[in-house]
Amino acid sequence: MSYFSDIYKGIKTLLTGMSVTGKYFITSKKGAITQQYPDNRDTLKMFDRFRGEVIMPHNEENEHRCTGCQKCEIACPNGTIEIIWDRGIDEETGKKKKKIDQFVYHLSMCTMCGLCIDVCPTDAIEWGQNFENSVYDRTALTRVLNKPDSKLMKGVED
Amino acid sequence: MILLSITENIHNWLFSVMPAGVASIVEMVLIAIVYLTVFAVAGLFLVLLERRVAAWFQLRIGPNRVGFQGLLQTMADAIKLLTKELTGTDRADKFLYNLAPYFVIISALMALAVIPFSKDFHAFDINIGLFFLIAISSIGVIGILLGGWSSNNKFAIIGAMRSGVQTISYELSVGLSLLTMVVITGTLQLSEIIEIQKSGWLIVQGHIPAIIAFMVFMISGTAETNRAPFDMVEAESELGAGFHTEYSGMKFAYFFLAEFINMFIIAAIAATVFFGGWLSPFGITESIPELGVFWFLIKTMVLVFLMMWFRWTFPRLRVDQLLTLEWKYLLPINLVNIVLMAVLVWLNLTIRW
Structure with missing residues (x-):
């Protein structure tokens, strides 16, 4: 007698499946996940975990958190990051101290592996959500992440 | 009724201007053309419908760029297919x-x-x-x-x-x-x-x-x-x-x-x-x-x-x-x-x- 119960079960499971997709169909108008990209360019916001490019946030006084320890440069498998550093005199102690001159980031070589961000002891660099990375000339992909005349934020090294 | 009178008028007119044999052949050709048109339009519409419905089932939007709500999408696809090479x-x-x-x-x-x-x-x-x-x-x-x-x-x-x-x-x-x-x-x-x-x-x-x-x-x-x-x-x-x-x-x-x-x-x-x-x-x-x-x-x-x-x-x-x-x-x-x-x-x- 499993013949008839098979038929019953078959019809029941098919109807269950159809009700699931039917619900999706009805709610598709407001729940559509498609982004109509060039149209919603002004309002489009990428999700937090999106890996667009490496950025170095600066605060209002043009200060960053990079101490120039070069751990990211060592961690990077492709040689994407180049830190050009210098020794300057620290105002507080008067001693010579290592500080970054230019944090050079080659986006064209970056594979977005995130090792540099994981390894950074001071959280100086993080992921940016920009995804419009195409340019006409590849020299535009070599970026200096620290802004001109920026300096180290106080208290980062403590 | 309007439809019926149109077809009847065409039927009468055809039989009045040409011999019966020729007129019936012309009539058949006309009907065939009407059905071919229905065929093409229905086919293209159904392809579009399928794509839109599929998109809605999968929480997408589907083709909505060519013409109002993508109504001309399949027409454009058909024209593209016409221009393509017939390989073998x-x-x-x-x-x-x-x-x-x-x-x-x-x-x-x-x-x-x-x-x-x-x-x-x-x-x-x-x-x-x-x-x-x-x-x-x-x-x-x-x-x-x-x-x-x-x-x-x-x-x-x-x-x-x-x-x-x-x-x-x-x-x-x-x-x-x-x-x-x-x-x-x-x-x-x-x-x-x-x-x-x-x-x-x-x-x-x-x-x-x-x-x-x-x-x-x-x-x-x-x-x-x-x-x-x-x-x-x-x-x-x-x-x-x-x-x-x-x-x-x-x-x-x-x-x-x-x-x-x-x-x-x-x-x-x-x-x-x-x-x-x-x-x-x-x-x-x-x-x-x-x-x-x-x-x-x-x-x-x-x-x-x-x-x-x-x-x-x-x-x-x-x-x-x-x-x-x-x-x-x-x-x-x-x-x-x-x-x-x-x-x-x-x-x-x-x-x-």
């Missing part, structure tokens, strides 16, 4: 290779001819209409077999053979489920089948066995048109594109359009036989016969949507599961159902008003 394989059987798409599309067109769109919009009302439909709808598979065989490609031949197995099996169920309804109507002529439904649609008249027959018809009709979940003929993940792997350009478009027209035909047969064709529900617009086309298309589109719902819900069957479903389930159920229906008609248990 080495050592393919060129004659059969070129013939196959026309087999598929002509059989679809012939089936379209006997479908009553409304009381007056009915090109070919023969007394064996339903039988003709069953016969014609299974000729299309010859085109698929030829296309798969002649294109000298392993994927294509496997797809074509699967199609043969599938169509031969499911034809039985299509025919028997329609015969169940013929037991009530006592006629195969489609216009008379609709006349009988003026006292209740057949799915109401025949209640339990009619509902079973309808379910069997929709399942086997989906299999006849080679649509998912029975799309082993062109199972993309297994066979490339199945029997039309080697086709390109307009010949591919013929196969593609024919598939959608076949879906329309199956839905139209179901609407005609089970849901009263162009009759309005409860005769609410009986005084306005022009609305017949509207009601017919509404019913057909609802059934087409049902088939699309099947397609975007169910996973593809294996070949053995397909044959088990047909020979162990649908066919015995169908045979019992015919007997049940015959008893019902014999004891006068059908519901009429």
